[in-house]
Amino acid sequence: MIHINPSVLLVDDEVPFVETMAKRLAKRELTVDTAFSGKEALAKLDSGGPSRTDVVILDVKMPGMDGLETLAAIKGAHPNVEVIMLTGHATVESAIEGMKSGAYDYLMKPCEMDLLLAKVNEAVAKKRAHEAKILDARVRMHALRRET
Secondary structure, three states, X not given: OOOOOOEEEEEOOOHHHHHHHHHHHHHOOOEEEEEOOHHHHHHHHHHOOOOOOOEEEEEOOOOOOOHHHXXXXXXXXXXXXXXXXXXXXXXXXXXXXXXXXXXXXXXEXXXXXXXXXXXXXXXXXXXXHHHHHXXXXXXXXXXXXXXX
């Protein structure tokens, strides 16, 4: 079995937070890309980037395109990408709204690194299991077509 490190896109308008968190995640063998706005995140996902993104860690409160708008756009264009919302205390309701809109989970800022890593790994496992089911369905459909 080939082990592929989880690929994460970290999206937040707070540059020092993103830079620090990206270094901490990279030290734990995650492939990390960063974006400082919802639009930049979507552009990186649309381009495919240097590696496929498994999980987006997305701030809820950002200027311009906020986390909920970004989540909707991500789920519309990249439905298999899992999204973990990050929120401050004042925006818990928005994070819950994000869960209703397809986010995998949400975490409060500041969050413990072990908890964030556990959520990322759970989200990656869910994404990869879903992709395996899709691949299996395609193989079965192809086999059925060959039989007829």
